[in-house]
Structure formats: C-alpha cells, structure tokens
Amino acid sequence: MKPTFSRILLKLSGEALMGDLAYGADPDRIAAIAREVKQTHDRGVEIAIVVGGGNIYRGLSGAAAGMDRATGDYMGMLATVLNALALQDALEKVGAVTRVMSAIEISEVAEPYIRRRAMRHLERGRIVIFAAGTGNPFFTTDTAAALRALEIHAEVILMAKNGVEGVYTADPRKVPDAKFIDTISHREALEQQLEVMDVTALSLCMDNGLPIHVFNMDDEGNIDRIVCGERVGTVVATGG
Numbered sequence: 172m173k174p175t176f177s178r179i180l181l182k183l184s185g186e187a188l189m190g191d192l193a194y195g196a197d198p199d200r201i202a203a204i205a206r207e208v209k210q211t212h213d214r215g216v217e218i219a220i221v222v223g224g225g226n227i228y229r230g231l232s233g234a235a236a237g238m239d240r241a242t243g244d245y246m247g248m249l250a251t252v253l254n255a256l257a258l259q260d261a262l263e264k265v266g267a268v269t270r271v272m273s274a275i276e277i278s279e280v281a282e283p284y285i286r287r288r289a290m291r292h293l294e295r296g297r298i299v300i301f302a303a304g305t306g307n308p309f310f311t312t313d314t315a316a317a318l319r320a321l322e323i324h325a326e327v328i329l330m331a332k333n334g335v336e337g338v339y340t341a342d343p344r345k346v347p348d349a350k351f352i353d354t355i356s357h358r359e360a361l362e363q364q365l366e367v368m369d370v371t372a373l374s375l376c377m378d379n380g381l382p383i384h385v386f387n388m389d390d391e392g393n394i395d396r397i398v399c400g401e402r403v404g405t406v407v408a409t410g411g
C-alpha cells in the first residue's frame with residue numbers, strides 16, 4: 172500500500188518513553204516504539220522525531236522550587252538529549268540509520284541542528300531525531316515539533332498521546348462524559364483550550380496550515396495506520 176504521507180514529524184513526549192515507570196525511560200517501551208517507527212520507515216516514509224523530556228525534568232518544576240526558570244528550562248532541554256540518545260540506540264538496534272541533531276551544541280554526542288543537513292539526512296533514508304527542543308528557554312518540545320516540521324516541510328505532525336485516543340472535549344481521565352473529537356480546526360482547538368499541544372505550538376501550526384494527527388501511542392501500529400491513510404485519533408486541520 173502506498174503511504175499517504177512521504178515526510179512526517181513524530182512528536183514523542185517524555186511520558187511516551189516512560190512505560191509503567193514513575194520516572195525515566197523504560198527500555199522495553201523504547202524498543203517497542205523503535206520497532207513501530209522502523210516498520211513505517213520501511214514503507215519509504217521519511218521520519219523526523221522530536222522527543223520531549225518531561226519524564227526526566229521540566230523547567231517549570233525547577234522554577235516552582237525556586238530555581239531560575241531559564242536554568243530549569245536548559246536542564247529540561249538536556250533531558251531531551253538523554254531521551255534522544257536512548258531512542259537512537261533503540262532504533263539502530265532494529266536496523267535503522269539515524270542521526271541526532273541537537274539545538275544546543277554538544278558535538279561529542281550529537282550533530283548541531285542545521286536545517287539543510289537535516290533534510291539531506293531524511294532524503295537519504297536516515298531517521299532524524301531532534302534533541303534539545305528549540306534551544307530556547309520558555310518554549311516546549313511541542314513548539315520545537317511545530318517549528319521543525321515547518322522547517323523541513325513535513326506534511327503532518329503525528330502527536331503521540333498516552334492512554335487517550337486523541338482529543339476530547341475535556342480530559343477523559345478526569346471527566347467521564349468527555350466526548351471524543353474526530354476532526355477539529357486549529358482555531359476551534361485553541362478557542363476551546365483543548366489538549367492538543369501548547370498554545371504557542373498550536374498557533375504556529377494554525378498560522379501555517381500544518382495538520383496534526385493526535386493519536387494513542389499505546390495502541391501498537393497506530394503510526395503505521397495513520398501513515399497508510401486509516402482514520403485514527405483526532406485530526407486537527409484548517410477547515411476541519
């Protein structure tokens with residue numbers, strides 16, 4: 172089957188790598204994600220990944236404990252590098268060729284982010300993992316996902332969630348009668364303050380007409396289903 176998309180950006184939160192752990196990254200979970208990504212990549216789809224760091228550190232929790240917010244955020248960005256390296260290792264174990272590109276220079280472990288080089292890697296069939304978010308404090312890896320997706324001309328962002336099928340009218344884990352939303356526009360999602368991605372990231376996608384597929388990462392095979400055109404999760408798109 173011919174895939175619907177030829178270049179995608181997958182956003183994995185730190186939580187997605189945590190599995191059943193309370194903190195950190197679960198090697199079995201990461202291995203399972205790597206297998207899924209590889210399966211889709213084998214269809215000829217170019218894949219870039221932005222990985223979060225919330226399973227290890229969030230700048231806001233540092234700030235809440237009295238730390239300078241920017242310092243906390245830099246720690247958060249470094250946490251994403253740890254996840255990126257773990258993911259790279261797992262992907263290479265299943266036979267993928269990968270590159271980690273970091274928005275903060277750490278040349279011993281990752282390439283610096285250079286847009287044209289990232290695109291070249293993708294064209295050559297390498298899976299590119301973007302680490303360190305945008306490289307700026309006060310942002311999130313959701314914004315990094317939107318920014319990088321636009322820069323590399325990805326056709327869609329696949330926004331992985333855990334334990335929920337997509338976007339709901341309220342958090343289904345807290346509000347039992349929350350309704351699942353099949354399709355919605357960026358503007359409606361912003362106005363209704365729905366949990367797609369943070370406001371900065373969602374605005375960036377809206378302004379540039381970049382569609383987002385929000386889906387449950389816990390159902391194995393969902394990435395492949397979306398890429399093959401199956402209706403999975405919630406589609407956030409202009410005019411949706």
Ligand code: UDP
Pocket residue numbers: 183184185186222223224225226228229230231243244245246247248250251303304305306307308309310311312313314315
């Ligand atoms: N962060 C940042 N700038 C960025 C991306 C991330 O300062 O461009 C910091 C921020 O402190 C954030 C942490 O890195 O809390 C981890 O990223 P995020 O919370 O987006 O991870 P996720 O929720 O996806 O696991």
